[in-house]
Amino acid sequence: MYGPGIAVCARPELPASERASRHRHTRDVVSARPIAVAADTPVICSAGGTDPDLLAHLRDSGLPVGTDLREFRSEAEFACRVTEAISDGLLLSMEYPQPTALCPDERSLKSARLVGYLNNKASITTLVDPRFQADRSTVTRDQLAAAAPAEKSWVLKAATNDAHGGSLDVYLHRAMEHIELPGFTDVLDEFVVEEYLQIQHNWGLQFYVGADARARLLAVTEQRVDVTGVYAGGRFGAVTDPPAELLAECLAITQRAADLGYRGLCSLDCARTKDGRQVVLDLNFRITSGSIPLLALQSIRQDALDEPAESVKLTVSGPLTDLLDHVRPVLAADGLLIVAGHDTARTDNPVRQSTVQLLVFGDDPDEVTARRRTLEAKTAGKARLGLSVSV
DSSP: OOOEEEEOOOOOOOOSSSTTTTTTHHHHHHGGGGGGOOOOEEEEGGGOOOHHHHHHHHHHHTTTOOOOOEESSHHHHHHHHHHHHHHHTEEESSSSOOOOTTGGGGGBOOOOOHHHHHHHHGGGHHHHGGGGGGOOOEHEEEEEHHHTTSSSSSEEOOOOSSOGGOOOOOEOTTTTTTTOOOOGGGOSEEEEEEEOOOOOEEEEEEEEEEEEOOEEEEEEEEEEETSSEEEEEEEESSOOOOHHHHHHHHHHHHHHHHTTTTOOEEEEEEEEEESSSSEEEEEEEEEEETTHHHHHHHHHOGGGTTTTTEEEEEHHHHHHHHHHHHHHHHHHHHEEEEEEEGGGGGSSSSSEEEEEEEEEOOHHHHHHHHHHHHHHHHHHHEEEETTTOOO
């Protein structure tokens, strides 16, 4: 996809001004996602994702596990791995914007400015045809209260070119409910206030731009959302097709990014509303939690790509070994695949957390959903792990 001489770094830097525990787990987990499908592409990744037992699981599943894993255990080691890769003559595919002092633009497959711009929630108005845009406005902190009143429903997003730990969640407010603004409103100066839509179908369209600068569709996936409307996992395979004109617009958006110099994977979140509108909601120009399960399934079971599948992420406060032991009996049956994992015990992160991302697949959508829910419920019942489950 990227061409030769490329190293992948799917993690934002942790600024020296930010305490080590803040968003650290999120940053390190996203760095580990590409490991399962990297093959001979060098990957700068957290040591939490290179646990030998985990890698053995991935290899035993037939996945093309990375053979050039450049692991780090601390923020200082992360910077060293980046510097070493540059010294080795590799171009870096930074999935999040990095400081140019760490990775100069001339050593990047795509510049920090470009990656930041493409992922800025305010930039969508310059990349998406107005016919497919929701009503939105960019406001300052001083304007936020007036633009987002309690008596109306709205969606709040961050407007920034910076990564901020890859943790800038979308905040949804329903009319007359209590407003509890997210943490990013304390550190950013601009925000996007977007209309609250009644969504009928919610897609994550997976695209990629190869070395030839041509945008291509990888797959159509659907998004599961929780009761608050936040992303909770993906559905793959047997999904509802988006309207042809919406799919064509998303391909055109990706090609616009390619023409600006973007290379790599991306996921475009879009929807059809209950009143029939077709809307592009978010542009995610980076490796996402939807692309890795898809690439993993493509690697080992191409015949299953058109069958129902759902992704799930389990996070616990105990050791990764215990979490793997917990899912091991289920792994013995066909239709479950580990695609990523991470254990903070292998890093200097003071917060103990372990994460496993899995793909549940089969030939019956209801049965796949039932197995995914059972897996979540059984894991949540393991109180001895001090468990919290997230997807």
